Amino acid sequence: MDDFAKTTQLIAENLTYYRKKAGLTQLQLAEKFNYSDKSVSKWERGESVPDTLVLKALADFYGISIDDFFRKEKVVINKQVRAKRRMFIVLLSVGLAWLVASLLFLALSIFVSEFRFSWLCFIYALVASFILLVVWSSIFHLRLGLFLSVSGLIWTSALSLFLSFHLMLHLPNTYLIFIVGIPLQVLAFLWYLLKKTIRIKKTLD
Secondary structure, eight states: OOOHHHHHHHHHHHHHHHHTTOOOOOHHHHHTTTTTTTHHHHHTTTTTTOOOHHHHHHHHHTSSSSSGGGSOOOOOOOHHHHHHHHHHHHHHHHHHHHHHHHHHHHHHHOTTTTTTTTTTHHHHHHHHHHHHHHHHHHHHHHHHHHHHHHHHHHHHHHHHHIIIIISSOOOGGGGGGGHHHHHHHHHHHHHHHHHHHHHHHHOOO
């Protein structure tokens, strides 16, 4: 067996190992990454190898390094440790957004004391927080988390625009911004239902 074949077989063994350790079937893993279970089966039989982007996404999902797919030594996956690590990453990124908002609020309060709307920094921090939650939910393939994050982003964005236009620019009828949020929310809900329906259909098939 040549080096390429050995590497392919090693990747296949590791893909199988980490999937099983994560407590997922081939179908469940395929659904999370929008692939067919046949593709996952081919990866694990060594008939094909996922590209680098897919391997990186899988490594992030399992909480390991992409290099671990090329090693004989297996990394022990602890679901609780993985969940805590993800939570720490999310909280850290959101915390940094609020830290920046707090520093900006402090700077405006001290150096631009006549500016009466420095508290809007915290409203914008809400928007930034939901953007980060959308990003991390996408990376971690959390379908419900992504739906909730997108919903939060829609309404906090509408709120920030309403307050900015109404308070600082004194524009009339700024409440109409919230009406735009309604179809966006409906679209987000339909997307979530579609994904859920596809998942159920694949399970039945």
